């Protein structure tokens with residue numbers, strides 16, 4: 479997680495055959511957007527953006543899974559949150575596929591938003 483402005487260890491480029499096809503971000507959620515996931519705020523928030531011509535191939539799911547795995551190793555036990563419009567079918571499907579579960583829905587920017595949380599699986603035994 480970036481502790482110093484300008485340092486962005488949670489920013490990933492998605493590369494396919496040597497070309498950039500998208501980005502993934504794991505950012506510290508701004509304090510004014512505090513949720514009920516962590517009372518002190520500052521949750522990690524996942525964001526993703528791929529070139530439209532690469533949608534529908536599973537690249538986003540593969541890359542996000544890798545980024546969440548990186549995060550779980552870097553900051554063990556920490557949940558990750560995600561906000562997306564419910565009308566964004568692809569993003570909604572991806573969030574659920576990644577293992578995010580709904581916390582609440584709310585209205586913002588003239589549309590219904592979905593707010594979900596992902597928790598790392600802790601090995602049992």
Ligand SMILES: CC(C)(COP(=O)(O)OP(=O)(O)OC[C@H]1O[C@@H](n2cnc3c(N)ncnc32)[C@H](O)[C@@H]1OP(=O)(O)O)[C@@H](O)C(=O)NCCC(=O)NCCS
Pocket residue numbers: 525526527528529532533534535536537538539540561562563566568569571572575
């Ligand atoms: C959200 C976004 C990243 C989803 O991209 P995506 O390619 O649909 O997501 P996935 O990587 O999960 O791919 C899933 C699709 O790939 C297909 N697929 C094809 N081959 C596959 C494979 N080998 N493995 C997995 N999935 C595969 C799946 O069947 C699925 O198709 P479907 O959508 O028709 O059901 C993309 O639409 C995007 O960048 N949108 C703009 C940015 C945005 O909206 N961000 C969210 C704001 S927070």
